[in-house]
Amino acid sequence: xxxxxxxxxxxxxxxxxxxxxxxxxxGLITLVVLLLGSVFLLLAITTIIRFxxxxxxxxxxxxxxxxxxxxxxxxxxxxxxxxxxxxxxxxHELREWER
Numbered sequence: 001x002x003x004x005x006x007x008x009x010x011x012x013x014x015x016x017x018x019x020x021x022x023x024x025x026x027g028l029i030t031l032v033v034l035l036l037g038s039v040f041l042l043l044a045i046t047t048i049i050r051f052x053x054x055x056x057x058x059x060x061x062x063x064x065x066x067x068x069x070x071x072x073x074x075x076x077x078x079x080x081x082x083x084x085x086x087x088x089x090x091x092h093e094l095r096e097w098e099r
Contacts, residue, residue, distance in 0.1 A: 045065075049061055049062065049065050
């Protein structure tokens with residue numbers, strides 16, 4: 001009886017393997033698409049700023065873009081620091097989830 005139960009469990013696991021592989025592949029593809037999308041968005045914004053600088057001679061645009069980028073980075077870190085306990089809790093849950 002035990003041998004039959006073990007075989008049944010092994011059979012159930014083999015039926016789940018394609019689903020697990022599919023979910024892992026879907027997650028990796030999503031990660032790659034998000035990463036490439038972010039990189040191309042950054043490239044597009046930089047290109048727009050460069051063309052505005054070259055065509056119109058707006059050198060001030062680089063300064064404004066740099067200041068705004070710095071403010072966004074500082075704001076992001078400020079929000080992370082303000083909600084530090086919640087961020088650490090989420091990180092801890094993610095580490096436990098992997099195990």
